[in-house]
Amino acid sequence: MRQLHLCLPTPPRLEASPELAPLAILEASLTACEAALLASYAEIYHGTNNDAPRGSSVVRANSIIIHSRRLAAVIAAYRDALEREDRRAERRRRMSF
Numbered sequence: 001m002r003q004l005h006l007c008l009p010t011p012p013r014l015e016a017s018p019e020l021a022p023l024a025i026l027e028a029s030l031t032a033c034e035a036a037l038l039a040s041y042a043e044i045y046h047g048t049n050n051d052a053p054r055g056s057s058v059v060r061a062n063s064i065i066i067h068s069r070r071l072a073a074v075i076a077a078y079r080d081a082l083e084r085e086d087r088r089a090e091r092r093r094r095m096s097f
Contacts, residue, residue, distance in 0.1 A: 017082055023075050030068040037061045 009020040041061045043049040052058045 016086070020079065020082075023078070027072055027075055030072050034065050034068055037065055 008014075008024050009017070014021055038045045041049070041058045043052075043058060044062045044065065049058045049062060
């Protein structure tokens with residue numbers, strides 16, 4: 001489970017990419033949701049939900065956790081892509097002087 005933290009981008013970063021603010025809040029929400037689901041369904045955390053009936057709440061909760069982790073990974077990859085693009089742009093600016 002990821003540790004819950006809200007790391008908002010700096011004002012200059014938000015000026016360039018305002019979408020990062022709600023994405024940071026979404027990431028924190030996904031982490032809080034995972035923690036709540038794991039607290040409600042400890043069998044997911046311990047990996048003992050294999051015999052749960054298909055479509056049951058524990059199976060659905062596990063699915064939410066899996067998909068939220070995938071979404072968090074995509075958000076992190078998006079943030080990394082923005083940072084790479086910023087570094088490239090900065091290098092081009094330096095080379096033009």
